[in-house]
Amino acid sequence: MEICVLNGSPKGEKSVTMQYTKFLELANPDHSFHTSHISQKISILEKNSTEWEKVINTIQKADIILWAAPVYFQHVPAQYKRFIELIFEKKVDTLFSGKYAASLSTSVHFFDHKVHEYLQGISEDLDMRFVGSFSAAMEDLLQVKNQVELTAFGDDILSACESHRPVIRAYPPVPELIREYNPGVIQDSVDKGDKRVLILHDSKSGSNLEKMVKQMSSQFSGEIDIHHLDDIGIKGGCLGCAQCAFDNQCIYTDGFCSFWENKVKPSDIIVFAGTIRDRYLSSAWKQFFDRSFFLGHIPRFSGKQLIIMVQGPLASVPGLRENLSCLISGGNLVDFVTDEPGDDACIDALISSVAMRAVRYAHAGYRKPPMFPQVAGHIILRDEIWGNLRSVFRADHKYYKSHGLYDFPHYRYKKRISLFFFSLMMSIPSIQKKVKPVMKDHMIQSFTQVFTTSNVLKNRNSKINPGLNTK
Ligand SMILES: Cc1cc2nc3c(=O)[nH]c(=O)nc-3n(C[C@H](O)[C@H](O)[C@H](O)COP(=O)(O)O)c2cc1C
Secondary structure, eight states: OEEEEEEOOTTGGGOHHHHHHHHHHHHOTTSEEEEEETTTTHHHHHHOHHHHHHHHHHHHHOSEEEEEEEOBTTBSOHHHHHHHHHHHHTTOGGGGTTOEEEEEEEESSSSHHHHHHHHHHHHHHTTOEEEEEEEEETTGGGSHHHHHHHHHHHHHHHHHHHTTOOOOOSSOOOOOOOOOOOOOOOOOOBOOTTOOEEEEEOOOTTSHHHHHHHHHHTTBSSOOEEEEGGGSOOOSOOOOOOGGGTTSOOSOOSSHHHHIIIIITTOSEEEEEEEOBTTBSOHHHHHHHHHGGGGTTSOSSTTOEEEEEEESOGGGOHHHHHHHHHHSTTSEEEEEEESOSSOHHHHHHHHHHHHHHHHHHHHHTOOOOOOHHHHHHHHHHHHHIIIIITTTOHHHHHHHHHTTOOOOGGGOHHHHHHHHHHHHHHTSHHHHHHHGGGHHHHHHTTHHHHHHHOHHHHHHHHHHSTTTTOO
16 A cells, blocks of 8 residues: 655654654555655745655555644644645645545644644545544653554554545535625724734735734724734744754744744734634744744743734634634733624624723733633643753743742642641541531632622722722
């Protein structure tokens, strides 16, 4: 059987992910593996038609396509995303039709599922038969148990192809949204006071996104910064070299890091404006996110209000919505705005409302409580940085230490001591008998005190009814 491995790591052969595909190759000497280093060669593939044809020929001959990619910023690397865009742009999508496909990734399991969800969705858009995904932690292959599992995964995809295993589609096709947005006249702009607003976009001339950006920019009083991603000095995608881990210094000397320092960092409100391309934003946006890896795992947007403005059918790509919501580490996502509503006045009102809320939240320092993905994500990164990554990701370690992000439960000594005695007490059957009927009361007992002593309540009520709390 012919297996075409499409390598998504910009590190080419020296990729962790490639060690896994190499193992699969060695485990299956009766089958032919052909690897194309897509991300490493993306600029060549884009410009040189002979090189492009070589990859296309390998795909054409293959029985199975193995998407093999590292997880970069909760998605595939920007260079790989660009390759997927090129498949549709160069109209070679029909070559994939009917082939079997599977995905393999390496990562620290931080949003790794988004990569597999995306690659499965893309495979299905290409009319392929997607038969499985394998998400390895970086060092899994060092253990026999995981080597056995990886081999079983390989056997499974080979047998799926041999036996013509039937499949069903997991992700419905993304509908095309064809409507023109014509913005109305803005009545009142929002007084942003001393807050700095930055709008970043990748809009095309005459597009809905361009008009939305214009409409958004007119919402704020005074000067704001607006930049197209093409004009911020990025010369290429993240190379995955991780040299920045020591001191947050990127090996690129293009304008990106200084743009970040001078424009992104000082902003209080940031609008990310992008167009949906296949099942994500553009590869230009992905490149922007990937390149911010020079900051390691430090929350990039702490204290900022963030708006995500999208051209395209966001409601039909729920995975993208979730992905973008979690990208903005440390910041507060005010809301999404899209051009999906059929009526221009509604889009105008959405833009106006989100701008107003962003300014209000910025003044109040509001941040919504994090939900499961952010809470779980923090724990994964915290443990990784403290554990495997600490010796190299020194800048992260320093930041986590100084900002109290090493919030391990076992560090709370007072609580541990009181819990020890509490558990001891609760192990006594006679006490259990007494406690069981009053469990509900016990769970809300400590809140009663909050209602009577909370200064937040007192201050608020004295503002609403000044006579109420004057004594
Ligand atoms: C720019 C960048 C972004 C990353 N983002 C993630 C991430 O979102 N989630 C994760 O689990 N690992 C992330 N990682 C870790 C890589 O997925 C991991 O090191 C992977 O094994 C690298 O594979 P490769 O050597 O094949 O490129 C990131 C690494 C880099 C360099």
